[in-house]
Amino acid sequence: GLHLDLDRAPRTGQSEVVFGQGKSPEQLVLAVGGLLEAGQPALVTRLDSARGEYLAKHVPEGVYWPTAGLFTVGRPVDLSEPWPSAGQAMVIAAGASDLPVALEVLGCAMFFGLDCGLASDVGVAGLHRLLQRGESLAKARLHIVVAGMEGALPSVVAGLYGKPVIGVPTSVGYGTGLGGIAALLSMLNACAPGIAVVNIDNGYGAAAMAAKLLG
Amino acid sequence: GLHLDLDRAPRTGQSEVVFGQGKSPEQLVLAVGGLLEAGQPALVTRLDSARGEYLAKHVPEGVYWPTAGLFTVGRPVDLSEPWPSAGQAMVIAAGASDLPVALEVLGCAMFFGLDCGLASDVGVAGLHRLLQRGESLAKARLHIVVAGMEGALPSVVAGLYGKPVIGVPTSVGYGTGLGGIAALLSMLNACAPGIAVVNIDNGYGAAAMAAKLLG
Amino acid sequence: GLHLDLDRAPRTGQSEVVFGQGKSPEQLVLAVGGLLEAGQPALVTRLDSARGEYLAKHVPEGVYWPTAGLFTVGRPVDLSEPWPSAGQAMVIAAGASDLPVALEVLGCAMFFGLDCGLASDVGVAGLHRLLQRGESLAKARLHIVVAGMEGALPSVVAGLYGKPVIGVPTSVGYGTGLGGIAALLSMLNACAPGIAVVNIDNGYGAAAMAAKLLG
Amino acid sequence: GLHLDLDRAPRTGQSEVVFGQGKSPEQLVLAVGGLLEAGQPALVTRLDSARGEYLAKHVPEGVYWPTAGLFTVGRPVDLSEPWPSAGQAMVIAAGASDLPVALEVLGCAMFFGLDCGLASDVGVAGLHRLLQRGESLAKARLHIVVAGMEGALPSVVAGLYGKPVIGVPTSVGYGTGLGGIAALLSMLNACAPGIAVVNIDNGYGAAAMAAKLLG
Amino acid sequence: GLHLDLDRAPRTGQSEVVFGQGKSPEQLVLAVGGLLEAGQPALVTRLDSARGEYLAKHVPEGVYWPTAGLFTVGRPVDLSEPWPSAGQAMVIAAGASDLPVALEVLGCAMFFGLDCGLASDVGVAGLHRLLQRGESLAKARLHIVVAGMEGALPSVVAGLYGKPVIGVPTSVGYGTGLGGIAALLSMLNACAPGIAVVNIDNGYGAAAMAAKLLG
Amino acid sequence: GLHLDLDRAPRTGQSEVVFGQGKSPEQLVLAVGGLLEAGQPALVTRLDSARGEYLAKHVPEGVYWPTAGLFTVGRPVDLSEPWPSAGQAMVIAAGASDLPVALEVLGCAMFFGLDCGLASDVGVAGLHRLLQRGESLAKARLHIVVAGMEGALPSVVAGLYGKPVIGVPTSVGYGTGLGGIAALLSMLNACAPGIAVVNIDNGYGAAAMAAKLLG
Amino acid sequence: GLHLDLDRAPRTGQSEVVFGQGKSPEQLVLAVGGLLEAGQPALVTRLDSARGEYLAKHVPEGVYWPTAGLFTVGRPVDLSEPWPSAGQAMVIAAGASDLPVALEVLGCAMFFGLDCGLASDVGVAGLHRLLQRGESLAKARLHIVVAGMEGALPSVVAGLYGKPVIGVPTSVGYGTGLGGIAALLSMLNACAPGIAVVNIDNGYGAAAMAAKLLG
Amino acid sequence: GLHLDLDRAPRTGQSEVVFGQGKSPEQLVLAVGGLLEAGQPALVTRLDSARGEYLAKHVPEGVYWPTAGLFTVGRPVDLSEPWPSAGQAMVIAAGASDLPVALEVLGCAMFFGLDCGLASDVGVAGLHRLLQRGESLAKARLHIVVAGMEGALPSVVAGLYGKPVIGVPTSVGYGTGLGGIAALLSMLNACAPGIAVVNIDNGYGAAAMAAKLLG
Ligand SMILES: Nc1ncnc2c1ncn2[C@@H]1O[C@H](COP(=O)(O)O)[C@@H](O)[C@H]1O
Ligand SMILES: Nc1ncnc2c1ncn2[C@@H]1O[C@H](COP(=O)(O)O)[C@@H](O)[C@H]1O
Ligand SMILES: Nc1ncnc2c1ncn2[C@@H]1O[C@H](COP(=O)(O)O)[C@@H](O)[C@H]1O
Ligand SMILES: Nc1ncnc2c1ncn2[C@@H]1O[C@H](COP(=O)(O)O)[C@@H](O)[C@H]1O
Ligand SMILES: [Mg+2]
Ligand SMILES: [Mg+2]
Ligand SMILES: [Mg+2]
Ligand SMILES: [Mg+2]
Ligand SMILES: [Mg+2]
Ligand SMILES: [Mg+2]
Numbered sequence A, B, C, D, E, F, G, H: 001g002l003h004l005d006l007d008r009a010p011r012t013g014q015s016e017v018v019f020g021q022g023k024s025p026e027q028l029v030l031a032v033g034g035l036l037e038a039g040q041p042a043l044v045t046r047l048d049s050a051r052g053e054y055l056a057k058h059v060p061e062g063v064y065w066p067t068a069g070l071f072t073v074g075r076p077v078d079l080s081e082p083w084p085s086a087g088q089a090m091v092i093a094a095g096a097s098d099l100p101v102a103l104e105v106l107g108c109a110m111f112f113g114l115d116c117g118l119a120s121d122v123g124v125a126g127l128h129r130l131l132q133r134g135e136s137l138a139k140a141r142l143h144i145v146v147a148g149m150e151g152a153l154p155s156v157v158a159g160l161y162g163k164p165v166i167g168v169p170t171s172v173g174y175g176t177g178l179g180g181i182a183a184l185l186s187m188l189n190a191c192a193p194g195i196a197v198v199n200i201d202n203g204y205g206a207a208a209m210a211a212k213l214l215g
């Protein structure tokens, strides 16, 4: 049932990435193996710990990053703390509960070779925390803002710094948060200009977009 | 078909208010007449210009305020510019398109005898405008924040000033604004504490709540 | 990944509160530790029993309240029965299944130093039960009405007593209850004046709002 | 394009009723003519004034009732004021804006030969008005409760009188009223027992159900 | 936290029923005990097997019916096969997967003393099965139609027999079934007259309505 | 701004069709002209009367069919009554208000050269009307069922005749009909096998599918 | 509670199929037994492994296919690899995560005796993979396109090959995928002609439709 | 009620843009006048023809572009045909009905000084049209894809060219198109990497983002 898009790297500059969710462990090993055999690096996303550890056991040259739900092999990815605090692209996470998605962005960015930093837990309820990170934010060429709940942070960041912003709504919240729909709608309706949005919890998509824009 | 709640003022401190939408001009004249006969002032909300002018013609002691969609009689209401810029309650409107709802708040507040000011067009896309109004905002006991589109302003106001905030989402916007649902969801999911919300475009409801809280 | 808003208490009068959902046990211990070190009390919300007990073990001076899903330390909170039956703010719970949210309100109110009572299981299907609590309801300055299913209780309470009402829709119900959306919509569309609403199951938000209003 | 269900009266006890919306004036005249030719009375629902008056002109033995949007011929229907205040079935309308739907119920009930009364403008914001109508409400065998906005009245009526209730949500309201969805959800989630619901604004459906139940 | 509505039976003819979902085992024992002490029978709905068996152990004079999710005591309820095939009210279940809800109707009907029969697995995909049950269907005074998936059966039953129909949408289905919303919408929009609807999976509500109508 | 897909006929067997909605009258004349110049027939769908008549005036060799909202030229299409009552494909319309969509199917079918008949106003509220058309229904190879409101007719037709059914939900209805969503959901969740569905009011899509299947 | 539609095969050409979801293991054994006793083959859909294995143990002449969630007996079904790569109907699966639904189509097609092939993992992100399968795709009379996430593949396939397409949206995806709703909407709104759609994940429905069309 | 964000240009590189919808003609003249007085150019979006012409009359140095709904003054904008066919950013419009939104992108891009071209009517139903524009598409650094209905074009463009894509869903469509929601969901769930999305019909937002990215 597998037909890898091995031609994607020459065509688009980024190799095929494996969507981990809904695949059996065997399919995952086959997919990663196929990429490695073709001389390509491999990135698997949205991988729970059971299948992540299975993959790490069967492809020992790779690493499974549990918080980010990523498996990487063939590229220098390192998600252990401390995380880089500055870069051409800055990931800005609203709350500490958004960290898994923020690390998905960071890990994928590293996989794509993008120079990327992280500022975490700087949401709108206490804006002074954001301002304290002002220097590295002002130096970056692109902001990737990760936020759940009301998702207001991209509006504020775009209004303050005027850089292009990729918004990543997260499913953090409850009730009318609707699994991230509230945050998504906020970002789509932002009246500050210069914001474009990816799917809820789609850290990978934001990193791929950023790498194409800055690459 | 009319049965006025003439006992509401003694029971709850605020007299019955007529919901103008969906009533015939004749029903409106009867309702206002009934309140006046009972010695009560009258407020009609959500009134388009055709029926508003009809009412003003048949109840000449009252005034129709077209931008706010209100008709008032028996209480000192004045919505002509300049509007009061300070008060115990401060209405904060995000964009100039939110003005009709902001004036519905202001007009109803005047009707209920609430000391109320207005700061308009101070949305998150240019926060410095909000900060310029800092003095009157800091002096108020309550903030009523009126915002459409992404509805992020209540989060920011609550985070900066820490006063209790009544959020009024408006139907200003388009596409995924969903007629105000996006703004409503933002406000309900705000992570800054001290925000409670009324229906979309419900300026009257916010004023009634504020008058009860501060009265 | 943590950046506590230690400046929130001076700025807004209420210290930062930790959103327990979606955080690892280690993050929770760090967050509570950070607040205590800064000489601030700590409140954690939406905490399931596994992580609540972990926290209670690692921060033994605090208490975990399982029904309310709260962890508290540094403030006199006591959620053991009997609960206070009167106060400046009255929590009114429609059904016995709404008790967890009602206790989240009560516990947070105690944490914020608000004088708060509770009337439980007094829903609209048998209104006489509400009327039996009339004296303490009439004395309170604010009503916090907690209701799932059709969420009609705030309308009725506002119509009878005329006090300002904070509505807290709960996710109690099934089918078209839509996880609390039905109750939320009821409250937002209440035709009785003087009702403002917080997120579904957001007992903390209602208590924070009440404390700001009455504090 | 017309194929009337002339066999419906013998099969089910009620003759076919013409759904007026979306039909051309010519189709309407043909449909009513077909029923009259077959010796059956005719009822057309959801008829705006342009087509209603066209029909009245071409079928002069019938009457068009503009507020209710009904055309009737061959049965004694009279919707001029005063409306009957008591009956085996009682229509209870929450607000004066719900009158068009309440009159659709009343007119259809008359068409089906059901003994039916009306109590209007007795919503939950001022419950004493409902209690003043207690005698005729207690005598009825069935309550048909018509309400828009938050739609809480059926819960309250069912809780007080314990009669079976047919709830008719109306599209009266705005914003999160969602064209009657909020009222519908309230009624479906009522915790008072003995409530069943018809479509939004479906006065005809409620009358047909009542006539079958009591006929 | 419990305040039983012991006055409900005299007021409305049906005693209070305990909503089992979201209550702790201890609350359930207290609630049932309170009803029994007041000399009233007890019915608990929406009870999973863990709490159902706990209740049966602590209130040994009662019975837990696992498929229907009911606990009953003080009234002659018997849900063991064969079920009654005829009665004043007929429960008609579309598919075999709808049986749990159909048995909730039947069990509650028995509790309320209603004469009730059941016809199961007679959905629209093979209408001849329905016609085979024609005699008992024609004799009944009321049809309670239980259906998931597309929920078309009430339309067909109402069109064929012309009796009043209470529709009970179920959550049986997947994908665009939306947990019963598709079936609910079908029933609300039925063009056959004489259908009113209760909440998704609300067998109890249908039985309570039927008992009031026929009692 | 126009780039006609003139290669579509050789590639897929059906020439490009112009989507009339949202185009200016000038764009429409250009598009039809471009197809005619290329020696292809032209079909325009979803055309209101203003633009339909403009087009008929500027392209006099074509015809505008107002009820169906179609403009056709270069193929023998005739939508004047009486319509063909039998054919390889049978269009079955539930109610007389569904006729515009049924005629869109019929007109497009004629344009594509499909042998197609029509049975109208044979909905589930009076099934005997459907059975009267049994012969032509049984002879057809495919049924195209057009229905609004509860959309139950495809289930019943598929259950009775077992032919493949293309369901066309229509926007006929009100309230919870949700502009055709209720009918769509019914059709998608049908438990009778052999039903596939097109967009709401998409008569053209059903005809194109049928022509490909039977062509 | 079971009433099998044993007359379905003569009436419609396909025997009754058991909907496995929501049935107890005992009901399943009874249903399959009933079909076999009547001399009919049996197909059970949407069967998880616990109940699938129970059924395989109690009906040993049948086979349970875990990936497809099917149980089959009495017809030659074989879902072991390699799968047929060509046929009158071609199943086209967008991603490897869509395989379970694609195999539900294939297994049901085999059960219905339809000549059916499979092309897997050929989504729009790398269209050249689809073009490599061009020969078998061009030979087929019907395409069944199985896709989750954005569900764009049916549009592309219909645009390229012009065959009739049955679209099967799957629940593969996350966030705004909404459990398959996004893919469903894509397919319903496809501007390429010749696409009709079944329920999300409804492989059985697509196979039944295809068998009727080509049978 | 106006408070222009005159500081936006120095802070973010783009001057304030006036949201035309929901403003009175007088407010619009004041807003444009205020910007011109401050020496800034002015752009007004979402302007219907009545207010657009009013503005053009009162600010004669500016131009109103009716198809795009824009008013521009102080920057060289020219939307008369022929439009530029190549540029650093390429706008790709799926259908001719999407032209108004595509021209909103183009006009705003010209206002922001972005080198921008347009390829129109090249949707997925006839992909060869897209391929004919391959050269200018391959030379661009960024693709802005404007599409309504199923919104599949961004997936295909991203898969073929691998450039970063800004998706602009449009409200073109009907029924389940849901005013652009279907297209939006497609774009958010695209499995081709490198796509970020703005609000439905938000041509302005896409141009602002592109100008920031390429400026
Ligand atoms: N207001 C209404 N709401 C719901 N159904 C109706 C209404 N008026 C008529 N109907 C039913 O709709 C069916 C279809 O109507 P028609 O389109 O006239 O063939 C009729 O047979 C009536 O039973
Ligand atoms: N299955 C059910 N569905 C809807 N309402 C119910 C159900 N079971 C009990 N109820 C009602 O819910 C009310 C509130 O229940 P409680 O939470 O027990 O106070 C009771 O008084 C019953 O009338
Ligand atoms: N996977 C499926 N999706 C939709 N319908 C199904 C499925 N499997 C079986 N069915 C149909 O559902 C009907 C009702 O099923 P049952 O609940 O078994 O009586 C059967 O007669 C089948 O036609
Ligand atoms: N078409 C548009 N869509 C989204 N935002 C816009 C649009 N046009 C202007 N804006 C933004 O909306 C903000 C608020 O507008 P205003 O109501 O004019 O104060 C402006 O500062 C712009 O950044
Ligand atoms: Mg934080
Ligand atoms: Mg502004
Ligand atoms: Mg109770
Ligand atoms: Mg009233
Ligand atoms: Mg069955
Ligand atoms: Mg008809």
Ligand SMILES: [Mg+2]
Residues within 6 Å of the ligand: A003, A004, G094, G095, G096, G121, G122
């Ligand atoms: Mg793949």
Ligand SMILES: [Mg+2]
Residues within 6 Å of the ligand: F003, F004, H094, H095, H096, H121
């Ligand atoms: Mg085109």
